[in-house]
Amino acid sequence: MNHGGNTQAVAPMDPNSIENRYGVDGSQTQKYSYQYSTGSESAPWTGHSVENQAVENGNYSNSNYYHPQPTGPATGNVQEIPNTVSFTISSTSGTANVAQDYSGYTPYQTSSDPHNYSNTGYSNYYSGYQQQPSQSYPQPVGAYQNTGAPQPLSSFQNPGSYAGTPSYSGTYYNPADYQTAGGYQSTNYNNQTAGSYPSTNYSNQTPASNQGNYTDYTSNPYQNYTPDAANTHSSTIATTPPVHYQQNYQQWTEYYSQTEVPCAPGTEKLSTPTTSAYSQSFPVPGVTSEMPASNSQPAPSYVQPWRPETDSSHPPSQQPGAAVSTSNDTYWMHQAPSLQAHHPVPPQNNYQSPLETKPLYETPFQGHQRATYPQEMNSQSSFHQAPLGYRQPTQTAPLVDSQRVSKVQIPTNPRIASNLPSGFTKMDKDSTAASAAQAPAYVSVSMPKPKDHTTAMSDPGTFPKSLRGFVERAFARCKDDKEKESCEVALRKIVKKAKEDNTLYTRDWDTEPLSTVTTTNVTNSESSSAQLSSLQNKSPTRRPKSRWEPLVEGKPFVKPASTFSSAVKFGVWNHQNENNKKSSESFQKVDAATGFKPTYSGQNSAKKSFQRPVKRQRFSGGAATAIDDEASSDSDKDLTPYYSSAMALAGSAEEKKRRDSRSKRFEKIQGHSRGNDLTKPKNANVGNLHSRRATALRLSKVFDESGSRAVEDIDWDALTVKGTCQEIEKRYLRLTSAPDPATVRPEDVLEKALIMVQDSQKNYLFKCDQLKSIRQDLTVQRIHNHLTAKVYETHARLALEAGDLPEYNQCLSQLKTLYAEGVEGCSLEFAAYSLLYITLHSNNNRELLSSMSRLSEEDKKDEAVRHALSVRAAVTSGNYVMFFRLYKTAPNMNSCLMDLYVEKMRYKAVNFMSRSCRPTIPVSYIVQVLGFTGAASEGTDEKETDGMEDCLEWLKTHGANIITDSNGDMLLDTKATSTSLFMPEPEDAVAHGDRNLDVNDFFTRT
Amino acid sequence: MAYVSMGEAHRRITEYLNRFCDAVSYQDSSTLCRLLSFSSNSPPLLSLADALNVFQDSSSLIRQSDRFSEYGEILAHVFRSLQSYRVGNLVEAYLAFDKFANAFVQEFRNWESAWALEALYVVCYEIRVLAEKADKDLTSNGKSPEKLKAAGSLLMKVFGVLAGKGPKRVGALYVTCQLFKTYFKLGTVNLCRSVIRSIETARIFDFEEFPRRDKVTYMYYTGRLEVFNENFPAADTKLSYALQNCNPKRERNIRMILKYLVPVKLSLGIIPKDELLRNYNLHEYTKIVQALRKGDLRLLRHALQEHEDRFLRSGVYLVLEKLELQVYQRLMKKIYINQKLSDPARAHQLKLEGIAKALRWLDMDMDLDEVECIMTILIYKNLVKGYLAHKSKVVVLSKQDPFPKLNGKPVSS
Known part of the structure; x- marks a missing residue:
């Protein structure tokens, strides 16, 4: 029911995207919406989360963070608290949201993640979310509040974006009611998407306008967005009444009213908020004080949340445009620019809310804020402490505050942290890596509102404060939802235009007449802008989600009906997203504990998703992420239907397996989709949005089709990546998700890269890294030809040269299969290596026999093979003289493999000699026989003496007894030596087996 | 394929069913063995296979009577396997036989006495042989051979059924030997270790209690493993045991044992008589023995080169080289x-x-x-x-x- 209601509601809200998504399945719709939203929605989620957070903050942060938003969030939180009764459901929805957030996060990653988390938390608020959120939230709140207070005003200006957030909140509500957070989410997504993740919302709702809005949003929304998050929270609260949700959806279009409505229900009655509340809240957001008011009434708070979301979404969208794409980084970045502060705040809020949320929320905003502030402070600190887990959430919060940002991962909420830790760490890294982009964002964030302005200015993603104020004002003028809607549309257009004119930052928004909002009321324009922003945000988010989503798809979501269903969904999301065990675990936990645990899982998944995105970003940069987002959104859509079932099955190992396989499949598909997306410009956000949507649609279709197909039936050939990267140098990074064609080099470039490596004068570590990346690209593109063989041969030789046996073994095993496939290469050379390796290092008789029996008469005529066979004979008989002669005449790299046996052979030889010879052996003889003169030596005197020194040194370290005769010649006293000889422990033994590889090189490399 | 009328087919199938059920109810192991021994290509089985190809609905016959349907699952798989076997579809035959074997082992587990041990041996043997044939088919079709591996795990399961305290435990060594054959063929001899450990350490097994033929086979394979490990004294003990206990009329078996025992003895400084090499057609060792007697290094190297492939395959090359x-x-x-x-x-x-x-x-x-x-x-x-x-x-x-x-x-x- 709820789902259906949600979907329906959503449809109205976002006719295009939402309807599509929702329209697909009543129950599934939610899922779909999730999925979609994941791509784009994910952003929304983030937005939601942000909103939620904001809401939470709202109470606290509203003033602090985006004052408007915070209030919204605060209310949201408050509402949620009231909703607690429904919590189970809401919690589930919360989880779902979280999951979505995650996916969404990918784009906005960090920020969105946090948001998501916070969102989850919000949704949880209903049930247990608050707790979870509280953890993270508190932190964010603290930060947010700080920033928020200043920003809020500015953010208020952004009301439009907030409007977007309301939709998010709506989603939240839906989840709460539905438990099918999905439905809510979808709605939210639409709204959110519109606001934050342009993709979803935009695609459906106001694609074109969204873009415009986006820009606008970016400027304003960011700040506002945080409030949106708050709204989301409120919306979650709203969850109680499904009807509200529907309203919300509808309202979503009119964000305010809708959001408010949900919020009201969710939050408690807070403000019957719906439209009026929203509108109120929006204005309120502008003023922190208002926020409190809104807090008292959920509706207002919701409105604020929306704004925050928009803000967040905007920043994300803008940022996404930038290379920051990396999920976490991007998120951070995005948030950082516009919403950064807001987003982060929302998470904080969420976290806080869990902790204190209820009380705080319930209490007037101001009061809440106070309470939250402390919490925030705590949370911040906690964030810092446990940055890893919470960082993602926090990161969003951090975005808000530069400090927070720096701390980004501060969000160490124990629960979240536990789940997220790994991700957070990564996040941290990412954040650091992203530092350039993120740092600014963070700074801005830290500077609460003022910073926002600055950030907005500095960062294209962020909107100027003045613009936010303008939007807020416009929204404030809206009398009802419809007005807001129209106002939003108008605002979007304005912002878009401004963006196109490059006057976004130069125009004096403070003096801009609200009449410019034209057609509809200012409010409408604002709302539209919010949608846009949300859409922008969503698009990036969605992609990340989609990646995860594929996994989710695997799980059936048939069971959403149960109270936990929403949680289940969330869990499912997590599962899907993560494919990770954690998600499943979390699900189980959720089931048991209901809301809270699910949320956590959601958070975890979100974190995970973030992490992955981050990695990607590293690889491919912004464009790649965008593509990913799209793909993810698609997958999310597909997944939604499965959620319920997935929930049910999540626990079982079988399901896990299936999920894994599915996730793999999805990854591939995603990769494929990315391939399609390649043409899309990475940086052009607006352009990207459209293209993304298109791709998303395509992808979704693909997914729908593929969903019904068995993995075995998938035409992998059609999914094989075709690289487009023209960079010759590329660092190796282990893929954690489907490869991005934009970062994969095609064959001709790889050929150049190989030549570059071969000619390079740099050290082995560099070459190894480069070759590994070449190998990866070859593998990803399924290239099996002479080039592949050449690359592996080159690498194997280099590895031999450097004594890197593990790497050599990898290459050799690949080469064996390549040669077996008939690929031409230096098969005999490597047959010789293989023989030597077995003889000298593995000492396995059966293996040696079988590899010898594989050699044909023809093979044995090859010089290298013949040499290797002779070496083998010398070694098995212990003929050290022969061994060292062969060592000097070794062809190819045979001597490199022999190198590694020289020590043993010498020891053996001296042992033989000292036992058999009496009374003495001249050291000079040992020098000569045991190859101390060096393989290349021509027997010159200088080298001779060098060899003598080396030999003496060697003998001494092995306990030999040296005496000097009357002529001054050094002699080995064999009798004494025979009992004192020992094999010293290798002093310079290193784990990687080669002392030539400086440990510090390894560290610098990583 | 000779034409078989429907009535004749019906008669043959019913006869087989009757004989199978009689054998089970009278615990007539030898009859049961004959009924299951595909690789014997016995005329009754071949004619039954023809009949099955004519009379497709054999399962209805099984269902007809309670007497048959009690073993319906076993019989249905036997029929399907036999049918595929007859038409040369060895992979299908293996798959059906695998199902049959599983059902049979399940049934065997429920029989308290060990009367059907011989029949179980037949099943173990047939599954291994069928798997080898199926793998040959798969390889020639360019597919990866994996049936023998699957048969190995089934045999392991059978081993588990027999490794108990009851009278069935004497069958464990037979299964172990089948496992050895499987693993040696697969080249995964390291898997033998776990079976050897349970045979040699488990208290339920008294090595002398096992049938002699199994003991000989077991010693042969474990002796070969010792050759791989270049543990010559142990290899000598085991292979000598096998040689002393194996049926002197089975010259092929004696030759197989000597193929390993001669190099082992040589590396222990014991040189065989020329007659022995002659009698058992071990001419590949003749030159080596001569080289050892004469101290003729060149002869040794020539002999090694001459039979390199053979020695490499049997795994004695390195042993001989060390001479x-x-x-x-x-x-x-x-x-x-x-x-x-x-x-x-x-x-x-x-x-x-x-x-x-x-x-x-x-x-x-x-x-x-x-x-x-x-x-x-x-x-x-x-x-x-x-x-x-x-x-x-x-x-x-x-x-x-x-x-x-x-x-x-x-x-x-």
């Missing part, structure tokens, strides 16, 4: 004896130069360094007693027993 040191020892002994004849006073001083010359006569071109190296090894390994005076390039032999015989002890490492 080189014994050949050197023999050569030194000959030089020493020679020298003793010409110059008894300095007979115990072998000049490296002289050794190098002797080697050159054998077409082994070595310089003094290499000769010295070999002498140090010989002395180190205690094949020559004495010491090497590096300065004067002379090997000073011990006055007492300068060339100790191995006498069943391996060359020290």
Whole structure:
């Protein structure tokens, strides 16, 4: 029911995207919406989360963070608290949201993640979310509040974006009611998407306008967005009444009213908020004080949340445009620019809310804020402490505050942290890596509102404060939802235009007449802008989600009906997203504990998703992420239907397996989709949005089709990546998700890269890294030809040269299969290596026999093979003289493999000699026989003496007894030596087996 | 394929069903064996297969009577397997037989006495043989052979059924031997270790209690494993046990054992009589034995080269290669004896130069360094007693027993 209601509601809200998504399945719709939203929605989620957070903050942060938003969030939180009764459901929805957030996060990653988390938390608020959120939230709140207070005003200006957030909140509500957070989410997504993740919302709702809005949003929304998050929270609260949700959806279009409505229900009655509340809240957001008011009434708070979301979404969208794409980084970045502060705040809020949320929320905003502030402070600190887990959430919060940002991962909420830790760490890294982009964002964030302005200015993603104020004002003028809607549309257009004119930052928004909002009321324009922003945000988010989503798809979501269903969904999301065990675990936990645990899982998944995105970003940069987002959104859509079932099955190992396989499949598909997306410009956000949507649609279709197909039936050939990267140098990074064609080099470039490596004068570590990346690209593109063989041969030789046996073994095993496939290469050379390796290092008789029996008469005529066979004979008989002669005449790299046996052979030889010879052996003889003169030596005197020194040194370290005769010649006293000889422990033994590889090189490399 | 009328087909199938059920109810193991032994290609089974191809709905016949349907699952799989086997679809035959074997083992588990042990042996044997054939088919079709591996895990399961305290435990060694055959064929001999451990350490098993033929097979395979490990004394013990206990009329089996026992004995310094090699057609060792007797290094190398493939495949190449040191020892002994004849006073001083010359006569071109190296090894390994005076390039032999015989002890490492 709820789902259906949600979907329906959503449809109205976002006719295009939402309807599509929702329209697909009543129950599934939610899922779909999730999925979609994941791509784009994910952003929304983030937005939601942000909103939620904001809401939470709202109470606290509203003033602090985006004052408007915070209030919204605060209310949201408050509402949620009231909703607690429904919590189970809401919690589930919360989880779902979280999951979505995650996916969404990918784009906005960090920020969105946090948001998501916070969102989850919000949704949880209903049930247990608050707790979870509280953890993270508190932190964010603290930060947010700080920033928020200043920003809020500015953010208020952004009301439009907030409007977007309301939709998010709506989603939240839906989840709460539905438990099918999905439905809510979808709605939210639409709204959110519109606001934050342009993709979803935009695609459906106001694609074109969204873009415009986006820009606008970016400027304003960011700040506002945080409030949106708050709204989301409120919306979650709203969850109680499904009807509200529907309203919300509808309202979503009119964000305010809708959001408010949900919020009201969710939050408690807070403000019957719906439209009026929203509108109120929006204005309120502008003023922190208002926020409190809104807090008292959920509706207002919701409105604020929306704004925050928009803000967040905007920043994300803008940022996404930038290379920051990396999920976490991007998120951070995005948030950082516009919403950064807001987003982060929302998470904080969420976290806080869990902790204190209820009380705080319930209490007037101001009061809440106070309470939250402390919490925030705590949370911040906690964030810092446990940055890893919470960082993602926090990161969003951090975005808000530069400090927070720096701390980004501060969000160490124990629960979240536990789940997220790994991700957070990564996040941290990412954040650091992203530092350039993120740092600014963070700074801005830290500077609460003022910073926002600055950030907005500095960062294209962020909107100027003045613009936010303008939007807020416009929204404030809206009398009802419809007005807001129209106002939003108008605002979007304005912002878009401004963006196109490059006057976004130069125009004096403070003096801009609200009449410019034209057609509809200012409010409408604002709302539209919010949608846009949300859409922008969503698009990036969605992609990340989609990646995860594929996994989710695997799980059936048939069971959403149960109270936990929403949680289940969330869990499912997590599962899907993560494919990770954690998600499943979390699900189980959720089931048991209901809301809270699910949320956590959601958070975890979100974190995970973030992490992955981050990695990607590293690889491919912004464009790649965008593509990913799209793909993810698609997958999310597909997944939604499965959620319920997935929930049910999540626990079982079988399901896990299936999920894994599915996730793999999805990854591939995603990769494929990315391939399609390649043409899309990475940086052009607006352009990207459209293209993304298109791709998303395509992808979704693909997914729908593929969903019904068995993995075995998938035409992998059609999914094989075709690289487009023209960079010759590329660092190796282990893929954690489907490869991005934009970062994969095609064959001709790889050929150049190989030549570059071969000619390079740099050290082995560099070459190894480069070759590994070449190998990866070859593998990803399924290239099996002479080039592949050449690359592996080159690498194997280099590895031999450097004594890197593990790497050599990898290459050799690949080469064996390549040669077996008939690929031409230096098969005999490597047959010789293989023989030597077995003889000298593995000492396995059966293996040696079988590899010898594989050699044909023809093979044995090859010089290298013949040499290797002779070496083998010398070694098995212990003929050290022969061994060292062969060592000097070794062809190819045979001597490199022999190198590694020289020590043993010498020891053996001296042992033989000292036992058999009496009374003495001249050291000079040992020098000569045991190859101390060096393989290349021509027997010159200088080298001779060098060899003598080396030999003496060697003998001494092995306990030999040296005496000097009357002529001054050094002699080995064999009798004494025979009992004192020992094999010293290798002093310079290193784990990687080669002392030539400086440990510090390894560290610098990583 | 001879034409079979529907009625005839019906009759044959019913007859088979009757015989199967009779065999089970009267616990007639030998009849049951005949009914299941596909690879025997016995006429009754072939005609039954033809009948099954004519009369497709054999399952209805099974269902007809309660008597048959009690073993309906077993019989249905047998029929399907036999049918596929008859038309040459070995992979299908294997799959059906695998199902049958599982059902049969399940049934066997429920029978308290071990009356059907022989029938179980047949099943184990058939599944392994069928899997090998199916793998051959798969390989020729370019697919990866995996049936033998699957058969291995089924056999392992059977082993688990038999490894208990009851009377069935005497069957465990047969299954173990089938497992050995499977693993040796697959080249995964390391998997043998777990089975060996349970046979040799589990208290429920008394090795002497097992049937002799299984004990011989078991010793043969474990002896081969010891050859791989170059643990010659242990290999000698096991293979000798197998040789002593195997049916003297089974010359093929004796030859298989000797193929490993001869190299093992050689490396322990025990040289077989030429008749033995002749009687059991072990001519590939003839030259090697000669080389050892004569100290003819060149002959040894030629012999190794001549049969390299065979030795590599059977896994004795490395063992035979190591005989080189014994050949050197023999050569030194000959030089020493020679020298003793010409110059008894300095007979115990072998000049490296002289050794190098002797080697050159054998077409082994070595310089003094290499000769010295070999002498140090010989002395180190205690094949020559004495010491090497590096300065004067002379090997000073011990006055007492300068060339100790191995006498069943391996060359020290």
